[in-house]
Amino acid sequence: xxxxxxxxxxxxxxxxxxxxxxxxxxxxxxxxxxxxxxxxxxxxxxxxxxxxxxxxxxxxxxxxxxxxxxxxxxxxxxxxxxxxxxxxxxxxxxxxxxxxxxxxxxxxxxxxxxxxxxxxxxxxxxxxxxxxxxxxxxxxxxxxxxxxxxxxxxxxxxxxxxxxxxxxxxxxxxxxxxxxxxxxxxxxxxxxxxxxxxxxxxxxxxxxxxxxxxxxxxxxxxxxxxxxxxxxxxxxxxxxxxxxxxxxxxxxxxxxxxxxxxxxxxxxxxxxxxxxxxxxxxxxxxxxxxxxxxxxxxxxxxxxxxxxxxxxxxxxxxxxxxxxxxxxxxxxxxxxxxxxxxxxxxxxxxxxxxxxxxxxxxxxx
Numbered sequence: 001x002x003x004x005x006x007x008x009x010x011x012x013x014x015x016x017x018x019x020x021x022x023x024x025x026x027x028x029x030x031x032x033x034x035x036x037x038x039x040x041x042x043x044x045x046x047x048x049x050x051x052x053x054x055x056x057x058x059x060x061x062x063x064x065x066x067x068x069x070x071x072x073x074x075x076x077x078x079x080x081x082x083x084x085x086x087x088x089x090x091x092x093x094x095x096x097x098x099x100x101x102x103x104x105x106x107x108x109x110x111x112x113x114x115x116x117x118x119x120x121x122x123x124x125x126x127x128x129x130x131x132x133x134x135x136x137x138x139x140x141x142x143x144x145x146x147x148x149x150x151x152x153x154x155x156x157x158x159x160x161x162x163x164x165x166x167x168x169x170x171x172x173x174x175x176x177x178x179x180x181x182x183x184x185x186x187x188x189x190x191x192x193x194x195x196x197x198x199x200x201x202x203x204x205x206x207x208x209x210x211x212x213x214x215x216x217x218x219x220x221x222x223x224x225x226x227x228x229x230x231x232x233x234x235x236x237x238x239x240x241x242x243x244x245x246x247x248x249x250x251x252x253x254x255x256x257x258x259x260x261x262x263x264x265x266x267x268x269x270x271x272x273x274x275x276x277x278x279x280x281x282x283x284x285x286x287x288x289x290x291x292x293x294x295x296x297x298x299x300x301x302x303x304x305x306x307x308x309x310x311x312x313x314x315x316x317x318x319x320x321x322x323x324x325x326x327x328x329x330x331x332x333x334x335x336x337x338x339x340x341x342x343x344x345x346x347x348x349x350x351x352x353x354x355x356x357x358x359x360x361x362x363x364x365x
Contacts, residue, residue, distance in 0.1 A: 009034075009362055011041045012087035012112075014078070016067040016096035020050040021201040021231075022279045023119040026144070026168045027051065027093060031060050033355045043065050044097075045079055046356050067097040079104045081114055089139075089362050091115045102137040113139040113365045120274045121148050121297030124155055131156050139365035142358070144276030145298020146169030164361060167277040167298070170286045171343055174258045177342065178290035183263035191247070194223045197264035199257045199280040202231030207270030207294070209233075210317050212241050212248060214270075217321035223328065226251055228260050261287045266327045266334070269293045274316040277302050282349050285309070285341035290334040292323040304347065308341040 011034065015029050028051065031041040045052045045065035055062035063081055066074045078100050082090070090105070090112050092098040098116055105112050116138040124130055134141055134156050141163045143149040149165045152158055184191050196215070200206040208227060215225050224246075227237070230253045241248040254260060257280070261267065267284035268291070275297030282302055284291055291309040293299055303309035310327065312319040327334045 008039045009089065010085065010087045011039055011362060012044060012082070012085060012090045014044045014065075014067055014090060014092045014097035014101055015049070015051050016046070016100075016103060016126075017051070017230075018046060018049045018068060020054075021203070022168065022199050022276075023093060024051040024054070024070055025279060026119065028054055028058055028060060028355065029168070029171075030358060031055070031349070032058055032361065035060065037355065037359070042085065042087075043187065044078065050337045054259070062201060067094075067100060070096050070099055075103055079107045079110060082110055083235065084277050087112055088111050090116060090365050091117060091137075091142075091362070093117050093119065096098055098133060102133055105137070105286070108299075115140045115142055115365050117142045117144075117359060118148055118152060119147070119276050121151070121276060122274050124152060126155050134161075138162075140164065140275070140361050142361055144168060144205060145301055147298040148276055165298075166354060166357040166361065167301070167349055168279050168282070169351035170279070170282045170349050171351045172286060172346055174256075175261070175283045175286040178259075178262040180265070181262060183259050187263055189226065189263050192222065195263060196220070196223055196228055196266045196268055196324055197228065197260065198268050199228040199254075199260060199283075200269060200278070201229050202227075202233040202237060204233055205271060205273045205275075207272050207314065208237050208294070210270045210272075210320060211268050212237065212244070213317045214321040215241075215244055215247060216323065217318070217325070218249040219325040219327075220321055222332055223247075223324070224249065226260065228252075228254050228257055236317065257283070258287065261289060264289055267291045267325055268320070268324060269299075270312070270314065270320050271296045271299065273297070280290045282345055285338075286345040286349075288338045288342045290327045290337045292320065292327065292340065302344070303341075308344050309337060 042061040043055045044065040146165045147361040226249045228251045277298045294314045305311040310323040
């Protein structure tokens with residue numbers, strides 16, 4: 001695509017997912033940021049998908065397309081939208097919408113370039129179909145971490161020059177250190193005990209169950225756990241935590257998670273898989289929180305053991321409890337990691353840096 005970079009782009013994001021998490025939030029944050037820079041950005045998704053209503057709420061134009069089904073009606077619906085809106089570039093995000101968009105641009109009269117975004121570290125299977133979907137169809141492939149980029153290049157023999165890592169950026173105006181006591185008072189959280197917090201969709205691979213188990217360790221007997229988010233594991237996690245009583249607080253879904261992070265003493269994300277560079281981890285680090293996490297996906301690109309966080313093996317409850325206890329018992333270590341993390345995020349993972357990089361990708365695709 002040879003687009004005059006002096007004029008605004010028309011950018012269509014497609015998203016087949018009917019879930020809600022970092023991937024969907026990234027799409028909307030990126031869309032809002034590029035719209036603020038003068039580009040015409042709009043989203044195609046199923047009308048019953050959370051991203052559809054969330055886009056409308058943020059004044060991002062959203063069009064109802066049944067992208068969750070790989071069917072001829074879905075393909076024709078998407079092709080009609082592309083013909084009507086005439087985007088300069090299509091950015092796809094999940095499997096179903098990526099396949100539909102790949103087929104739609106083969107329709108006579110549609111030659112819109114595609115940028116395929118890969119958010120998760122879930123392995124991609126080798127083979128001709130994926131080499132076509134990632135290698136032949138898109139003008140560029142964007143990953144949310146270098147580890148994901150390397151996996152795609154190695155597995156599918158992609159041209160390294162066409163694959164770029166653009167991690168999700170943090171809004172540093174929102175996510176910054178704040179008065180912990182004041183944040184707890186505002187949220188109605190107790191101020192008589194250390195608080196360990198996690199902000200993540202309640203999915204199995206986020207590791208909530210291991211964090212709840214770690215809270216039973218006698219070293220953490222005086223600490224409380226605050227879980228921010230909702231999702232398919234909600235009922236199971238509430239059952240698991242029942243014996244811990246008010247030591248585990250389920251805060252549910254929150255539109256603004258910054259005050260919650262600012263109320264925590266330690267942030268924990270014991271993920272077991274599927275991660276790019278998790279937004280919540282970067283946001284917590286930007287808030288000046290010491291963090292405990294795992295070396296999953298692209299997490300090691302932002303969380304470096306004993307330099308900007310503590311890293312433990314996935315599913316290792318004892319190691320998780322020990323690391324949390326260490327941060328609570330050693331305030332000098334916690335402060336050192338928190339300050340280093342905040343500087344690292346500010347220097348490398350800002351929202352403006354993400355938008356700059358994506359503008360470069362989209363204008364050159």
